[in-house]
Amino acid sequence: MSEELLVNVTPTETRVAVVENGMLQEVYIERSASKGIVGNIYKGKVVRVLPGMQAAFVEIGLERTSFIHASDISVIDKEGVEQRNAEVADIRSLVWEGQSLIVQVVKDPIGTKGARLTTQLSVPSRYLVFMPQTQHIGISQRIDDEIERARLKELVERCSAADPSYSKSGFILRTAAEGVGEDELMADIKYFQRLWSALERKMKERPAPSVIYEDLPLYMRTMRDLVRPDMEKIRIDSKESFHNVLQFAEDYIPELKNRIEYYPGERPIFDLYAVEDEIQKALGRKVPLKSGGYLIIDQTEAMTTIDVNTGGFVGHRNLEETIFKTNLEAATSLARQLKVRNLGGIIIIDFIDMQDIEHRRQVHRTLEKAMEHDYTKTVISGVSELGLVEMTRKRTRESLEHIMCEECPVCEARGSIKTSETICYEIFREILREARAYDNDKLMVLASQSVVDRLLDEESASVADLEEFVGKSIQFQVESVYNQGQFDVILL
Structure with a gap:
């Protein structure tokens, strides 16, 4: 499997594409006028408590007030350690109007909704995620070798035990930590020590609302979060960004330094790999399949629906076989479309009705296997009584359509107009x-x-x-x- 990362940087916009075997798999867009804020930490002010919703509105300095649920508010004991209880406490016992609160954004503002917040703080590095108030060591589920999991856990325990200040803190080992040694993990832990000391000072000194911590720009975040050891090339079309990324690689991922390239070509890098065309296709409703069938994807505020059709595919044997092959191809194609379009929330898939129970099982398994490559958390149910597959995909940022498009002023997003x-x-x-x-x-x-x-x-x-x-x-x-x-x- 050949995987490449393409980075297109302009003064107003940064775009990152993950290309696998020549086919676009994911695209990330960050505009200077509207940067994503997931991961940012703020000192906010509680402006309204809603007991009926077990939630509160918090002002953190954005256009819309942000939202925090009682289940996302940590209860800290006298030792400064988070206490986790199965029962969620009454919101009125946790926060009050006018209170200053240190919060972290877990979901960007989407549509008319404000940002979703938590007080369960975490800060990522290349190999670890640092949780300053949680006594827990976790390991990415994508590291499935039990011997490697045990080795990494023992390493982190040994490294953190060397510094008493981490006795009340916890870590999560990221997928990138697989195979790394004690020196790399110790370097990350020392980085957290310096960073967290600086953040604690800002928390005490700065007024509410104000920014305490901002995540890296998109092109640097992708180096930290998306680059894997088996990635073939990282191509960047901005000389300044290229040097910044090269420096980052020297510090954190030296084994990938030789795979980072500056692309100076006259032809835009996204055109060279047909990424631009794929982005335009991802804004349409209809997705053609190689067999002649097609998908219809409709995104609404409540959910996304995907309808599978045989179209011009007539098959060679019988109707059931034609339907089965179309559904198999659709399962693989729609998994990629979910990533490219960054569709989240509730997703309903209407596969073509299949009479054969074994065919249904194989289509369901094909969909699950295709979604294994998705780094966003997904949950897939079985086939419902109506023949629908229901799934959820965690939504933390706007979809591609919401970033690049706006409501049609003529039809007002209804998709039709009066005759x-x-x-x-x-x-x-x-x-x-x-x-x-x-x-x-x-x-x-x-x-x-x-x-x-x-x-x-x-x-x-x-x-x-x-x-x-x-x-x-x-x-x-x-x-x-x-x-x-x-x-x-x-x-x-």
Whole structure:
């Protein structure tokens, strides 16, 4: 498996693409005007407590107030260690209005919702995640070798025991820690020691609301979080960013230093790998399959639905085999689409109905296997009574569509608009209202070209009847700036 990381940096936007065997798998976008804030730590101020929701609104200096649930608020004992209880305490016993609170963002503001917060703080490095208030050592589930898991846990315990200040703290070993030695882990722990001392000073000195800790810029975060030992190349089209990444590699991942390249080509790096085309395709509803079938992906605020269709695929043997092959291909394709589009929350997949129970099991297994390569947490249910597969995918940032697109001002995100015939009848009803309310001789209708054309052609007889009925003359004027659904009836 050949995997490459492409980094496109401009003054206004940074984009990172993960390409596997020449095919785009993931894309990350960070714009200077709207940077993601997941992982940032703030000193916030509680502005409202909502007992009925077991939650509170916290002001951290963003456009919208942020949200914290009682289950995300740590209870700290006298020793300064987090106490975890199965039962969630009453929000009123945890926070109060006007209180200063140290919080961390776990979900970016999405749509009309503010950022989601927690007081369970953590700070990542290359190999470890440091949890200053939790006495726990965890290991990434992606490290599945039990001997390696035991070795890493014993190493971290030994390294942290060397410094008494870590007796109340905990660590999570990241996937990148697999195979590393004591020196690398000790370097990370010393880095945390310096960083956390600086953060504690800021927590005491700075007023609320203010930023305490900001995560690295996107191109540096990807080096820390996405780069794996088997990654073939990391190509960067900005000389300044290239040197920064090279320095980062020297400090943390020297074995990958020779795989980092500066791309100076005239042709944009995303065009060279057809990433630009793939991004444009990922903004559409329809995803063609190689067999001739296709997916229809609809993203709404409540959930994302994926419908599988055979399309032009007729198969070679029988209908059940055709359906089975289409569903297998769809399962692999939609797993990639979820990553590229960064779709999260509840996802409902409507595979084509299969009569064979073994076929259903194989399609379900194919989907699970395809999702194993997804670093975002997913939970997949079995096939429901209605033949649907339900799944959830953790949502921490905006989807690709929400980053790059906005609501259509014409259809207002409904996906359809009223026909010109419907608008004509609405105009007739408005004319009747105006005629009854005001005593004048003439009315003027302002509308789009398509609506005025219909009023003067197919509906001309209806207009004549209406003029006779209200006893007023009706004139029409095209307004080029009006969309099909807009109109005005004014008195002359």
